Amino acid sequence: MLKTKQNLFKVATLALAMSILSCKTKNTTVVDSSKIQTNQKWSDRMAQTLIKAHPESWMIDDAKAPKWDYVHGLVLTSIEELDHTRPNKTYENYVKSYVDNFIEADGSIKTYSLEKYNIDMIVAGRLLFDVYAKTKEDKYLKAMQLLRKQIEEQPRTPSGGFWHKKIYPNQMWLDGLYMGEPFYAEYTATFEKGKSFDDIAKQFELIQKNAKDPKTGLLYHAWDESKEMAWANKQTGQSPNFWSRSLGWYVMALVDVLDYMPKDHPKQKELVSYLNETAEALVKVQDKSGLWYQVTDMGNREGNYLEASGSAMFAYAFAKGANKGYLPAKYKKIANQTFDAMVKDLIKVGPNGEVVITQACAVAGLGGNPYRDGSYEYYVNERKKDNDPKATGPFILAALELNR
Template identity: 75%
Template sequence: MINRKTKAFKAVTLFISFTFLSCKTTAQEPAKSNTEQAQITISKDSKWSEKMALTIMKRHPESYMIDDSKEPKWDYVHGLVLYAIQELNKKNPDPRYLTYIKSYVDNFVQNDGTIKTYELEKYNIDMVVAGRLLFNVYADSKEEKYLKAMQLLRKQIEEQPRTQSGGFWHKKIYPNQMWLDGLYMGEPFYAQYTVTFENGKSLDDVAKQFELIQLHATDPKTGLLYHAWDESKQMPWANKETGNSPNFWSRALGWYVMALVDALDYFPKDHPKQKEIVGYLNNVAASLAKFQDEKSGLWYQVTDKGAEKGNYLEASGSSMFAYAFAKGVNKGYLPAKYKKLANKAFDGLTKQLIKTDADGGITLTQACQVAGLGGNPYRDGSYEYYINERKKDNDPKATGPFILAALELNR
């Protein structure tokens, strides 16, 4: 047991009073703890967004510990959750939220703008999304290092390997492949950067990424998009005629619809590509609505396979769709009926998948922990593959979108 008087581990001592010992400390020097973290209380009358954010902060006293990380790592899951907390802070300001976000950024961004643990040469588009946190931190502090860090991520986008038709590879190790996940990882940052610092000069290129995946990965029968598209059609998982992976994964579709509504924030209404992207959102939303489970309001892990053996109602995709539908209506991109579908999904999440913990914190269950294609060990994209990937309670790919959905729905 950790001695309560040991100041170096002050942040960790709060775990002792809880049943959930969800992560361990690291030997690496952590960012300075917010001393208020240890006194976090979660009121049963709080909104769901606040309950989830405070639960995360209570379980993970240092923001780098999100996802049970044992040492600081620049990563997309932290970017997602902290972006959600940043949006929460805009609607419900609380200095603890800003401290929590900034402590993550300051664990990594060095004075020369380099980012610890980030490796540009891997050209992993997942690593761009945490850069969304830097815009606000830079605007508030005006410290040059944050601008330089954004410029570094912009350099990755500039140099990111592309398919012959101009789409970003998902990673250097996945040649010629666009994944739906990658649209969320790259495009909202790219759109915000080009509007903020380049007078919007690259918005056509942002739109092109959506155009390519929409053109190549959409299934004409269901209107859903496949998890990934291999332009070379060389991957063993790729359909030899279309290059698409074999199945529809709800989280991948969730990344895609979140990418659409978030990137649209930076497209002026009179931009020639704005209506096109809104059209993509309407098309995919209409297709997804057909596969929403009537009884629960949720979506299945493999989107179109309903109650087939082993399939399950999945938290991250359902949260992402609820967010995108609600924001789409709030911004005027989608018809009002999608707000009802978003509320129905949110009811399903809170009534069926949320557990309230002894300390008032909440746990979101039934979240797929991870899924991908190719790699080693090899992932074939089969139905059996998706339904057998492990699940994790309060997985950040579910909790971040849950906060965002709660905010858009004012729940």
């Protein structure tokens, strides 16, 4: 009996020792993994930086509470693309955890309001296609159908362009093309046999016709068909300036929509021509560093600065456009030059290997309260934010297209 007790005591002691050792080993692993290895691809380094800074995916952009939002849609789309390229359960779970924070059993989306008709709220819906394809859970399909309902009911300008938001009547912003059209294109390709491609192309046609400057070929940030807004040109309805990030949203929208539009569709070549025209206009105002300025065409003006989000967006769109054959091969070289310049001039690497993108405009818009007039002074004085999601997401996408 005594021997049995002694044996049991030995077993318990051994188990306790192994448990302590196991805990130590686990803790050591955590410490090791907290240092982001600098010999990895830039896309992994950036994604790991974000996951480390925001352990829950809803925390992206330093969110204090869960919110269905376009910045999460952008960043998580980039991490989803990374997971498709180099499968990693951490990335997959990080994306799915965001979706599962919001999608209810009946397909409703927490914090989302259809009645606001805010086109920004469509883009996070892109994450649902992959999750639905893997799980076949009906709630994800219902959530996609809800967002498709918003597109169906979205108020439109007299010419047929989607309002940017219900609170911005008769206005199309370049931003909105990225917010709405890639989801719309994937949805119509997946569930509707492509019936809405003409309507999707129409959104780009209206921007080309009404927001394009005939002298430079660049597109103004927004167009007010009613010409009633104080920022709108009374003859054209155009906003006063070119903003690099809005142009970035536009070219990203084109390359992403083209993923779903068949090559033999009558509008496909039209969209490819818009991409080429805009890319050509952008290269003419590119800084010799390889980057672009916040106010796109005014590099020499006091207060302007080389801006990270627009530059990353152009690098992604140019690289993808060249890889897919929409753009001439020279644009891959230009994208690499931009990427090099970002790494050299705009990126800092922290003590634990974390990647920090500087010189990113945090936010810019038009109208609203306080009123944003779209002036040069307005754009260059909006606050900047390190690792703003509008820079980090496109940076990951550019790194993937360039295999950097």
